[in-house]
Amino acid sequence: MSEVTLKKLADMLNLSVSTVSRALKDHPDISAETRLKVKELALILDYEPNTYAINLRTNHSKEFGVIVPAIVSDFYQSFISSLEEEARLNGYSLIILQSGDDPLIELQNLKRCKQNRVSGIFISVTAKTNDVSSYLKLGEPPIPIVFFDKVPAYEACNKICVDDIHAATLAAEALILKKKKNILAVFGNDQLSITQKRLKAFDETFIKYNSEAAIAIYHASSTNEAFDVAMKGLDGADAVFCMSDEILIGVMKAIQTLGLKIPNQVGVIAISGGLIPTFYYPQITYIETSGFKLAKMAFSKMLACVAGSAYIQELKIESVMVEGGSL
Amino acid sequence: MSEVTLKKLADMLNLSVSTVSRALKDHPDISAETRLKVKELALILDYEPNTYAINLRTNHSKEFGVIVPAIVSDFYQSFISSLEEEARLNGYSLIILQSGDDPLIELQNLKRCKQNRVSGIFISVTAKTNDVSSYLKLGEPPIPIVFFDKVPAYEACNKICVDDIHAATLAAEALILKKKKNILAVFGNDQLSITQKRLKAFDETFIKYNSEAAIAIYHASSTNEAFDVAMKGLDGADAVFCMSDEILIGVMKAIQTLGLKIPNQVGVIAISGGLIPTFYYPQITYIETSGFKLAKMAFSKMLACVAGSAYIQELKIESVMVEGGSL
């Protein structure tokens, strides 16, 4: 048995293809009676419209492209998971592509999205992507793009990312509130803009509150470096701040190695996606920067873009503190 | 400037659409000269074939559907990541769908894949999926399906999953080799077939080697339950086995709470995807069951299916032990 098409339905009902087409989509021109007949038969025969014919005709698909540096990441995982739900609920599918943090592959992926005539693209750019102006001109008319998380610096485009300043400020305030006096603060690679933003806000918060805490700032580009840094820096500290999950993991290894008790001997607070902090006992207190909320915002922005009703905008998502027992 | 189509190229070169089409795909009928001319212009104008027209014509797409219970999972994450690479290298795109472990949504997702005329479907079924015979008849001709990880029990279909028996056997052998005498073994929910398989193989290995170790078997359906179980069961144990990452996390929390030293006071071994064990110090020794290898196998099986050269097959992927310092 072959595919059920509009033509087949039309023939069976002695109607024209266009009438059937219109009946199926509740076009007001069609009489209630005809509409009913058509819909009934369609249901019985399990008619499913041919997506490709529709796409060819309308020149766009109900698909969105998603390009990330890597899928293996708590953050992107939560983002994609959340985005998939939104998409499904709205009748869209998601095509997932990873760039491996390589600008060349990123460009290929963009092209691919264009070839697939996606309705829009969500992208978190690579560390080395410095000019996205060509991305924004992709397609005719240009395909809507929503940048998220790792967003380009200068271009006027839709950006949705974590409010790094707010997150770091919250963490600093928590440490001040707990009257910590000797703080080890471990940040990521100091070349990254995310590090710079978080560090600046962290620092300024202590100044703003006239805190007298001694703060030792360290940088670590990996979990292993964070471990090394913590092994040295934890001595005498009554609290440690970790800028990211990656760093938290290294620091926690050091704490375990040194046999320090949390929170009595040392307090811990991190900025995190929320999964890693639950792996420890007591659970780590953290400032949440998960992809879930970001995905919801990004998706509704995208829908607005597709509908043509969007203005260019940069959105920052504020975090909340999730209390564990570590501070 | 609008899209470049075959017709446009044809007009510019004073050729017919069909000649251009053939030239572009190196059809032997076309003269070298014409072929060159066509390809050159195509390159200059950055011609890109319209995917939807091709799909409509050929009635299938270069897309695969991937359906999983949830994207948020180390295992599926590694699987999808690996699959995406394979797919991209072979000119395919991936449509990712999650079922939320709900058979109804799973079915909807399958329908969706069919509507998108995917070339094939990779699926890890929900815990409640008990009849996949309808899945196998989806489409005309039926869409190739490769089941992975959580595979249906009885149907004759392509299945690719972790060799649970082998993994549990390796873990048991490691414990025996280390001459552990008092082993706490924490398994998952005893209704799950994965638990039953791992438990049986674990048990039988100790019998096979005439081990005199005392083994206390516990079941835990969640990280929290694993924590509770370990808090009681760790007393007097010189080693603990964790059937999964979920359980490992709970057990490690208990070990931290009790302040036990690894590996001196208690040895730890787990079956794991490989990420979680690196979060601790010393790193946990584990039997690897990651999605990477599975994805590569699944993909090549799928390619064979698409090419029509596949026979139905059940594949089991053997694990390897990764030494940390925990045993």
Next chain:
DNA sequence: TTGAAAGCGCTAACAG
């Protein structure tokens, strides 16, 4: 070696 023509399944302007 190339071209003409039909048609994949659908939509939408236009005509009745």
Next chain:
DNA sequence: CTGTTAGCGCTTTCAA
């Protein structure tokens, strides 16, 4: 209210 018609961009027979 319904039908006719043209065509989206491509592939593929068939004919020249």
